[in-house]
Amino acid sequence: MDTLAVFQDSLAAQGYLTEETVTLTRTMVDSLMASNKTIAADLQALKLSAGQGTQDNQFKIDNLWMLVASALVFIMHLGFATLESGLSRAKNTINILFKNTVIPCIGLLTFALMGYGLMFPGFVAGTSMEFFGFAGFGIPLPENGETAAYNGKFTFWTDFLFQAMFAATCATIVSGAVAERVKLTAFLVFSFVYVMLVYPIIGSWKWGFGWLHTLGFYDFAGSTLVHSVGGCGALAGALLLGPRLGKFYKGRINPIPGHNVTSAVIGTFLLWLGWFGFNGGSVLSADPALVSKVILVTCLAAAAGGMSATLTIFTLSKNYDISMTLNGILSGLVAITAGADQMSPLDSIVIGTVGGVLVVVSVLVIDKMRIDDPVGAISVHLVNGIWGTLAVGLFGSLSGLPQLGAQLTGIVACNTTAFAAAFSIFFILKKSMGIRVDEEEEINGLDTYEHGIEAYPNFSLK
Amino acid sequence: MDTLAVFQDSLAAQGYLTEETVTLTRTMVDSLMASNKTIAADLQALKLSAGQGTQDNQFKIDNLWMLVASALVFIMHLGFATLESGLSRAKNTINILFKNTVIPCIGLLTFALMGYGLMFPGFVAGTSMEFFGFAGFGIPLPENGETAAYNGKFTFWTDFLFQAMFAATCATIVSGAVAERVKLTAFLVFSFVYVMLVYPIIGSWKWGFGWLHTLGFYDFAGSTLVHSVGGCGALAGALLLGPRLGKFYKGRINPIPGHNVTSAVIGTFLLWLGWFGFNGGSVLSADPALVSKVILVTCLAAAAGGMSATLTIFTLSKNYDISMTLNGILSGLVAITAGADQMSPLDSIVIGTVGGVLVVVSVLVIDKMRIDDPVGAISVHLVNGIWGTLAVGLFGSLSGLPQLGAQLTGIVACNTTAFAAAFSIFFILKKSMGIRVDEEEEINGLDTYEHGIEAYPNFSLK
Amino acid sequence: MDTLAVFQDSLAAQGYLTEETVTLTRTMVDSLMASNKTIAADLQALKLSAGQGTQDNQFKIDNLWMLVASALVFIMHLGFATLESGLSRAKNTINILFKNTVIPCIGLLTFALMGYGLMFPGFVAGTSMEFFGFAGFGIPLPENGETAAYNGKFTFWTDFLFQAMFAATCATIVSGAVAERVKLTAFLVFSFVYVMLVYPIIGSWKWGFGWLHTLGFYDFAGSTLVHSVGGCGALAGALLLGPRLGKFYKGRINPIPGHNVTSAVIGTFLLWLGWFGFNGGSVLSADPALVSKVILVTCLAAAAGGMSATLTIFTLSKNYDISMTLNGILSGLVAITAGADQMSPLDSIVIGTVGGVLVVVSVLVIDKMRIDDPVGAISVHLVNGIWGTLAVGLFGSLSGLPQLGAQLTGIVACNTTAFAAAFSIFFILKKSMGIRVDEEEEINGLDTYEHGIEAYPNFSLK
Amino acid sequence: MIGIKAVIRITKFDEVKDALKEIGIEYFTYYDVRGVSFQAEQKGIYRGNSIIDSTSAQKRVLDIMVPEIEAPDVIACISKSASTGTAGDGKIYTYPITSVVRIGS
Amino acid sequence: MIGIKAVIRITKFDEVKDALKEIGIEYFTYYDVRGVSFQAEQKGIYRGNSIIDSTSAQKRVLDIMVPEIEAPDVIACISKSASTGTAGDGKIYTYPITSVVRIGS
Amino acid sequence: MIGIKAVIRITKFDEVKDALKEIGIEYFTYYDVRGVSFQAEQKGIYRGNSIIDSTSAQKRVLDIMVPEIEAPDVIACISKSASTGTAGDGKIYTYPITSVVRIGS
Ligand SMILES: Nc1ncnc2c1ncn2[C@@H]1O[C@H](COP(=O)(O)OP(=O)(O)O)[C@@H](O)[C@H]1O
């Protein structure tokens, strides 16, 4: 830029007049101006193209992360399958694995059919007080749905995929609590309705910009919208089914250990891994600060939950109960989910620690209440879903009385609705087709009755 | 830019002449021009550097996705290992796991040695009608192989890695069909030859820009080139080996259930997960629209395949046969593979649904034909590989008679070649070293004979 | 730019004077200059913004890759859990799974508490000769810790997470060697101290820019700093504990096979998968050339290690011992870790091949020395950690005598320190609380004593 | 002493055990066996084909050594508590025991 | 009644079962045991060391109660169908049964 | 011939086996059973609740056929080698064997 300065200096110094002057022709001036114009236009074009290139790349990265996150959430279904079947008896293994295999299939298909339209009905963000809306069946590609114009971060396909992977989760949660005695067909009908209607409608209240969103309720990745909603279904199912034969035998609580701790550990680790995407993907972009903090606090809460549950049960019963350690890890994960983007590392450790204590106490209390939850789904998902949602009002950047009020509103609204819906569905099924297998089937195991074979038929005998 | 306009306006308005004029010296004009030149040069430099920065980032993202996709395809080998061993008896578990563990090792090493050179021989894209070419041994780094100059999207190393992960898959597919009776050493020799020579040569016809590519044959991620080619090996092996002892006993079809459904479920989920990379990576960039759509339709096809297989077998035999659900999911995945980038979500559901029906029917028919395929590899990979390849001519953006013709040509050419090659290799091995273990080994299990121990030696007894 | 040339040409051609001249007013000249200034300023702004956009994206990609790599390293903990428990007897399964579940929890929490401050004490890179430093407790966010200003590539949270995932690994390695006889509480105390103090202090010598870094010691991703350090703990533990009952019975070496080869195979594949992130993430950016090459040579070394171990044990004992194949794969991975960014594909195959031979020989020799290492942890992690670190001086871009010297210094320093520390901790524990369970507990299995139940209680009996 | 070997349904085990406890049996031994009865046929269905297998009815054997005089009570007790009234309930055998030694004595 | 306890190779089980069916045996019970014979030695190899174990030959025990008069036929039938002609084919024992009760009757 | 049925602790198996080898026993059969003794109570703890189960003491049964004259030695040998001196060491029964046939002969 110094040359211009020279120009200016000479003008100034010489009073704009010297002997050896240069007289310009019109052509000369025109061409000088044209030069400037060309440069300016060039600059404008570059501004656009550089901006476009930058935006394309940012779109590509954000979209890529959301796809990777979807893959991570997908693998949670295997986590649920192995965790739940590991904590149940061998004779019901196929049954549980089967449920957890078809649920993601059902979830993807029904969410494409109706769920997405119910969950994102197009409420006006910030002002809508609506409870229900429906954007229509199917997943027609919106205009520009495949470009950055869709939402600046990922394509419509990515959006749907990530949401659909979440959807099936709540039915999977129910599966664990009703394990070893529920009639398969009845459970499939329940899952179908719950995933296609109940989950997305409640979800629309917050994530679809409905009334809870307007009221300021906060649920980052679904402590309430996914886990509590699933947990309510678990509670309703467990209540209506009654306990497994022998669980409360002669006035005693009779523990029924699962058949495969290796499987349960695999499941828990896969769930934890999946949570990298469940929470990390809920940032809805690859924003470095936010995603890295979210994943970090998620891991710290899981670790704290695992350790505190371990120590709590050790204090109470003097043994290292691995099933409680696993439940504790999951509790930390569920509890941090509602506020994962609002918490400091220290907050997350506190939240996870409380979650780990809560899950152990809750498992014992639920047993005492004569509710039979084979895998602890109610304690992990419902109790800690509530705790985590509350915690947003107690810790982190949003904490404060008004937020606490909003959180309580959301908790009460979502849980009563979910419980009422789940209870109704199970109740209708109970009165119509029946929801519990007969005694002989339960004793001999559901596998041979509904699936034709056992899970390990050629295992020990040659 | 307004200042220039002011300049122009004043020129115009004043007829280029006023009283208070400014006379320019040569220095002044020179420096004005120099200023413009500097700006122009700066702009040019920025254009380059911004473009470079953008391109660097795009290269980084695309390359990253391809590496993540390679990792996902890698984990499919564990998927195959657990699926196949889960569907076989405990006494042959180590044998199957061993095969599926060494196959990726063999695959990586032989693909580096020769396979890559055979698969990408440097045919001229669009005109080559060649059937065979060889670019040479090893994987010497091409000039600029580590920069965006290589192909604009990823490095040569990434390219090789992704391709090599695919390569071993077809031998893994064969492994399932010949399980529980094949001689280990013979199978290893077969795998070695099949992966190093047969797979890449057939692959070069399309992906190496050979004659099938020129004819317009389309196979996005390998319904034919990977799955059918593997399925042909499976069929040839099953035919030459004959059925397992007791499978067709006294004129009856005698089902031989596997030993570990948990393992089979783990395997299927890992394969589905791997398919995120198998199909998603075959886009060969992180293009948001394409990758997200490919992954979405892949998942929808899997879900549809799983549900339709479940319902089909339920209709036929009145039980929820989880092995068929798992096979159905895989069938959907195999079937969508050939046209995953060409299909709408609805197309993919249709393709997956048909795949799920096909796999059940095919398993029953193959049983009736007295061909013994313990894990259903032929039905999943060959039958649905053919179906998926055909579907490109029937559904989606490429559909139409000409494409259908091209697809048929490719199907016939690849499958007959693969089958002939596999049959020949197995036949030569049968006549020379023998391919089937002796009866006593088969009855007692291959594990103790070839591997020294059983898979679960300290499981039930302390 | 041609317009300017026209201007210049006309000036030159006409001796700066023609009849039809244009006289400029001061306003005109001012506006011309202002125009130039505006353009220049615009250009400057664009330069910054384009640069910023590019840098933001680059930051986003690098950070994303580091997070994905952290997830991959995380899943290695499940790999260790399933590998180690699979290679042990069923009666100790919960015990091993429990250890490997709480270790990552302990690792994350203690690394947040003290480990990170010990590992990165702020030594002056390149000149520091320090052995010890401490940056303080906890993980307070440094200024700009969430922006690219932190290190240009990823956020502080990402940095911590990736490092913390590494930290727990060395305790996990020890777990395998002391399996089936160590007292759980003692082991937890050991892990706590080892992960919180020993690992990070030794790590600071190189990765914290301490004295070994200054001396030129090279350890890309931790053949020595992670694996050998873990292996030293394994050796110290195995020595102080003594062999399992019955392992060396009546002068014979009595093999004690594990209970679940399926589990061991799952573990090995997950470890291999995790190594994509362990080595690939150690590039500390998503640099396409480096990351792709690192992952490729990692895979090649694993494949070569697997094949060479398979063939070595086959030569020696005429069977395909899958446990050796698995150990061989891991050996290749450990061995390539120190120089993964320095090796050509061919180098890596050689390094892996030697690793595979070494592990087999080492397992046999360690048995002969009457040291009982149930899963081969010493052979895999210590022996091959040393081999891999040495190999940096023998192969690849750094090879040469000076480097070999630096490598030897590092190997000796780290291993003697780690061994001395581990031995001291175990020794103090042995003298105080005791480190070995009593005979009855060992015979009946640790699970029922410390954990209350067995791992597969409802497996074979209904 | 006499040995009583009762082949019962596994699903009846808890009831039999409780019944035995009530009549004062202090110890018994049990293990799982498979009872072959050639009438039994379809035992499952896998991949569309029935598993026709006469070998797969799982049963549990209780092996109880009692003074001869107690045998009829024990037999009656098992016979009652193990019964479902349908085919396949099992059988009870007795066989002579010629001596008993307590280990370590 | 007499009890026949036949220790056979597992691999011969199907043949024995079919043979028994043919001679009209309607029920029998079986379970798996391990036969120790101190001659037997190397039973596998793991991580380069042989597993020397005299305890690991898996055998199957068939337990059949038949009227005394049928016993010789059943024994002959098993002896024939379970034989491979090589060492380790197993043995057949008989022992007295003093009473049989059908559960529930 | 006489049949010796010894119910022992699994943890004592190796010692008993070696002891039997030393006194010249060539073959025996064993299988795992569960011994119910109604005294036994807490058998574990899971999710905070004790597993009260009288059924879970795992035992191993050794079944040995010997000429009647050898029986006392074998019984003494087992009784000694299987003993820990604490409750739960097990029992040894004998029962008559009426005939033995070697399969295939
Ligand atoms: N003769 C026999 N020899 C050995 N075991 C027998 C005999 N008869 C019955 N059993 C055993 O008793 C079990 C139950 O048979 P049982 O109750 O007699 O059948 P059902 O009620 O149809 O008569 C059989 O599965 C078998 O294990």
Ligand SMILES: Nc1ncnc2c1ncn2[C@@H]1O[C@H](COP(=O)(O)OP(=O)(O)O)[C@@H](O)[C@H]1O
């Ligand atoms: N004296 C015995 N007491 C108990 N079981 C025996 C006896 N002799 C043989 N057996 C059982 O019969 C099985 C087969 O042994 P056998 O066929 O006699 O071997 P061989 O053919 O070498 O003589 C043995 O593994 C063991 O389970």
Ligand SMILES: Nc1ncnc2c1ncn2[C@@H]1O[C@H](COP(=O)(O)OP(=O)(O)O)[C@@H](O)[C@H]1O
């Ligand atoms: N009367 C019996 N009938 C059947 N089995 C018995 C009997 N008494 C003991 N047993 C078996 O022997 C095992 C060991 O019992 P034992 O050693 O007598 O206990 P204790 O040492 O407390 O007297 C029991 O678990 C059971 O399997």
